Amino acid sequence: MFRTKENRSNTANVMVHSDITEANRLKTLQEYNILNTEAEAQFDSITRLISYICKTPIAFISFMEEDRQWIKSETGLNMKETSRSSAFCNYTIQNDTLLEISDLTKDNRFSDNPFVTNNPHFRFYAGSPITTAGGYHIGTLCVMDYEPRYLSDQEKDALKILSNEVMSHLEVRKKNVELQQMLNQARQFQDLFNNSNEIHCITDSEGKIEFINTSVQLLIGYSVDEMLGKTIWDFSVPGERERVMPEVFRAISLGKTHFQVETRVITKGGPIRWFEWSDVIMNGRWLVNGRDITTRKEAELKIQNLSIAVEKSPAGVVIRNAKNEVSWMNEAAENIIGYQLEELKGRIFGDLLIGEKTDLSVLKYARQSVAEKKSYEIEIVVYKKDGTPIWVFISNSMLFNADGQVESQIGIIVDITLRKEAEQQLIKTRQDAIDLSKSKEQFLSVMSHEMRTPLNAVIGLTRILKEEDPLERQKDNLNILEFSAQNLLSLINDVLDFTKIETGNMKLDPAPLEIHKLVSQTIESLSFKSADKDLRIDYYIDPLIPKVVTGDSTRLYQIFMNLLGNAIKFTECGSVMLKLFLEAEDEDSVSIRFEVHDTGIGIKEDKLKTIFDAYTQAERDTSKKYGGTGLGLAITKKLIELHDSTIEVQSTPGKGTIFSFVIRYLRADKYTVPIATNINLDEPIDGRILVVDDNAMNRLLAGKVLGKWLTEIDFAENGQEAVEKVKDNDYDLVLMDIHMPVMNGLEAVKTIRELGGDKFVKLPIIALTASVQRSEEGRFLQAGMNDFVLKPFEPKDLYRKIRAHIL
Secondary structure, three states: OOOOOOOHHHHHHOOOEOOEOHHHHHHHHHHOOOOOOOOOHHHHHHHHHHHHHHOOOEEEEEEEOOOEEEEEEEEOOOOOEEEHHHOOHHHHOOOOOOEEEOOHHHOOOOOOOHHHHOOOOOOEEEEEEEEOOOOOEEEEEEEEEOOOOOOOHHHHHHHHHHHHHHHHHHHHHHHHHHHHHHHHHHHHHHHHHHOOOEEEEEEOOOOOEEEEOOHHHHHHOOOHHHHOOOOHHHHEOOOHHHHHHHHHHHHHHOOOOEEEEEEEEEOOOOOEEEEEEEEEEEOOEEEEEEEEOHHHHHHHHHHHHHHHHHHHOOOEEEEEEOOOOEEEEOHHHHHHHOOOHHHHEOOOOHHHHOOOOOOHHHHHHHHHHHHOOOOEEEEEEEEOOOOOEEEEEEEEEEEEOOOOOEEEEEEEEEEOHHHHHHHHHHHHHHHHHHHHHHHHHHHHHHHHHHHHHHHHHHHHHHHHHHHOOOOHHHHHHHHHHHHHHHHHHHHHHHHHHHHHHHOOOOOOOOEEEEHHHHHHHHHHHHHHHHOOOEEEEEEEEOOOOOOEEEEOHHHHHHHHHHHHHHHHHOOOEEEEEEEEEEEEEOOOEEEEEEEEEEOOOOOOHHHOOOOOOOOOOOOOOHHHHHOOOOOHHHHHHHHHHHOOOOEEEEEEOOOEEEEEEEEEEEEOOOOOOOOOOOOOOOOOOOOEEEEEOOOHHHHHHHHHHHHOOOOEEEEEOOHHHHHHHHHHOOOOEEEEOOOOOOOOHHHHHHHHHOOOOHHHHOOOEEEEEOOOOHHHHHHHHHHOOOEEEEOOOOHHHHHHHHHHHOO
16 A cells, blocks of 8 residues: 555556556546546445455555545545555556555655655555456455454455455446436437427328327327327328328439428318428438428418508618619509519619609718618609609618628518698698688788777777766766777677687696785676665685685686676576685695576576587577677686686576686795775876877867876877977987887887987887787787887876886
């Protein structure tokens, strides 16, 4: 086991036989796969047996590697390995016979070995080489003692026999390992075979299945037992054998042994699947491999159908190669451009279709997209072979190969000439509609001016006459005159408001809205209408409703006036109530439900759907008996819809009607309600005003109204005259009419502002106009106006506007 100092440095390199290299011995040792393995009973039995036979305390089996002695089994040694340089067994494997050293201390090869000189102080060693059939000594069976001694002939014989037994165990072990490996490989192949996604089977010369893998059950639903002894044709669609086999038999007659066919198989569940069979004839048997190609066949069918669809498609399809050369196009493409495939095949057809009306910038974009390998869509005028210009839509897509290079291009061409002509007509129609709308707005502006201007004079002078202490017999006449004028103004406002809504010129103007105040003032202003009726007008406001919200007070007031006015008009006795309830609320908004109740004549059920139509009233004689244009409810409905809401009505003829709607308002909690101030129209204004109006009656009226507050008033009849007067005089404010001859109000304001200097730039100019178009309100301010007052004006409104600029 352990070596002496003699030849210690080169012991590891000694050859077992002169004609066998150490490398071959080591290679043979590795083939047994014994190194570094766990303990095995058969080897442990041998070490115990030889220890018992030889009556030695130590016995072991070891194997010699290049630099290490590894111990497979031991008795009494308690050691797993040593270096080869200190191993006694290194000498044993160099000979074919048993090596016995009776006293290690007296043998020069081992006397200075550390295992001899130091613990455990071995004295006796005997070892027999473990030799392979090829003659390689790969290890030893050894016995050792702490005392010098000799083995008997029987003991030596036993050591040799048992070393050969070790070798026999190694051979058996090696074969077992190889057999296990073969079994594992067989199992792996079986697993692979049965887990294949294909059917593998062997049939006899008649096609009867002798062996088949279990994948068949997954693929067509039948078990292995159900398939054995049957033929593939037993599971195929009737007629498949007659369709396929004649060609196979012809191939066999020509000496072929490999075949590939496609058949339809009926699965156990019923559905039919396509299978591709690869068959080989070998030793009188058929080796068959089948794979499911149903998906491929379905794809092929789709491609076939798609090909037919593309061929017969009404849209043109053109296929070009990477060089833009035409390789194929369908019949529709030929019809669209007038060229046949034979005329364009292999050619770049773009230049052939260019003409006078072709937009070359669009063509350049298309070509740039192709150069950048990008798809594109364009609409362009091209010319057919006969020179006819047409509009076409072209969608071009790139197809790339595995290297990312363009392989081909597919272009879809659609003749859109009719669509383009329709678009041009639509554009013209739209422009005509815009022009008509502008004409409507202009007409409304003019009509508003022409109707309001005389009304301004009538209403204004009526008020002045009433304030000048008229006779009793004159008061009735003046009241009738004012009432008639106000009714006429209300009718004009209804018509103009409805038209503004219809043309989309009415927008909401959100601002802090004191809803409680608006309700109370509205009810108060209508109370006079019930003076000659047995009618109570009142209101209720849910205390949970905030005092102030954000909304358009003007439009809400208009809704109130229309609904309450109608309720009062059609109710002779009883009550009219305006009720407000908190419908819902969140952190940002409140939803308020408004209800107008009356005990009037009511509305028949069949009329409820028509009362909101323009110029329509519930009954034919309603307008004769009660008056009105039939626009009030139509306007109200539109105003409520502007608030993203709807109006509902419930009515019982003879008992009354309830109109209701819900409006969502944003909160205005942080808004501070301004303190109301009474306007004293008798308080004079220290300033000089220029009134510009081409209507003499309006100038007269303005003079009378302004004369109560101002001592200096000048007049001008047109814009040109106003510009000259502004140049020559110092005015504190100008009231400017809009529609005037020579120079209108907007031109006059612009001219004044362009005069330069603070005097002309900062001079307050208020438009005094009878026009009500919202678009014109913006024009007033853009032209340089500071504000505007609508005719007929309320004296207090005019006073407030003037007071804001002259303190």
